Ligand SMILES: [Zn+2]
């Protein structure tokens with residue numbers, strides 16, 4: 352890589368015998384326990400970071416399974432009741448011809464959670480082993496995962512709005528299904544999992560050229 | 566916004582002076598690389614030489630945006646609490662919903678715990694976060710000494726950031742509207758447009774807030 356030369360020269364706070372705050376970036380002398388700038392506990396690397404990532408990651412996957420098996424929404428339309436799961440709801444939207452909205456819901460409820468499991472798992476796995484993509488790309492992946500995670504909650508909010516708003520007697524009614532509960536749990540667990548990852552760990556074994564050939 | 570590079574601290578450079586005043590150092594929160602902090606010109610962002618993450622920004626309009634976002638969030642969330650923000654009608658039936666009614670949609674049965682999730686993510690946490698941000702940032706904007714517990718307030722605001730989901734909720738409202746579209750006639754209350762306004766302002770705030778920059782200002786203002 353073109354800038355491998357400069358990367359090798361960079362000194363980290365840890366190598367310099369200093370403590371860099373993971374919240375505000377302030378540099379403190381070794382032995383400082385609380386950051387004087389933001390008052391968070393100081394750690395060169397957050398202790399138990401990877402273990403916490405894996406624990407919440409597993410919890411997130413366990414909650415995601417019932418979230419997909421049980422109904423998310425019970426619709427009664429002109430006296431007929433129908434249960435729909437997350438994927439079922441997307442298929443309904445496609446049948447109605449709302450392709451854009453079907454795409455948004457599918458993206459928020461299926462693509463984001465599933466790719467988040469893969470992404471967080473990959474990041475935690477490659478902290479101690481070999482990675483096929485550079486530290487730079489893994490940092491981008493980490494930032495994307497952190498940013499998009501909460502948007503998975505869209506479907507839970509959709510169910511809430513439908514159930515609260517649509518109460519038109521015999522014509523049409525919506526009731527929330529138990530899957531909404533598991534889905535919200537899954538989103539929260541995966542968010543905590545991603546937040547537990549100390550991004551500095553991604554860079555600790557940096558070889559400078561971003562590849563895994565060392 | 567122009568990007569300027571911070572000076573990387575190379576092997577062997579002296580680092581035993583006061584690391585937070587002259588020749589101030591900052592460590593990248595993403596990769597731990599050490600940098601010396603130069604004077605940051607207006608509208609500039611200081612980037613890490615190793616990973617490219619923003620180390621510090623010149624505050625610019627960020628403080629104003631944070632405050633604007635906090636004010637609108639409080640005013641609009643509070644006003645959507647009890648006024649209907651959506652109304653629909655079909656075959657002579659009408660129904661409407663407020664933010665509070667929506668939060669209670671999961672009441673009853675096995676989904677009851679979700680009621681708390683909704684109350685917190687779309688009502689309580691956005692309001693607490695907006696108040697905490699105002700408490701921490703307002704005095705800085707007015708060039709005054711920070712209020713007592715300003716640091717605690719800013720820490721709380723950052724802690725709540727991922728869990729305050731009003732903008733996610735607004736997108737959920739739009740999706741719900743499309744789902745209903747085929748079955749009933751939808752009327753958009755004033756509060757709906759207010760919610761849409763929050764969406765824009767909150768996203769604007771999220772893109773301009775640099776936590777590390779505010780921390781640095783808070784530390785300096787508390788000292789003098
Ligand atoms: Zn700090």
Ligand SMILES: [Zn+2]
Pocket residue numbers: 593594595596597598613614615616617618
């Ligand atoms: Zn960096």
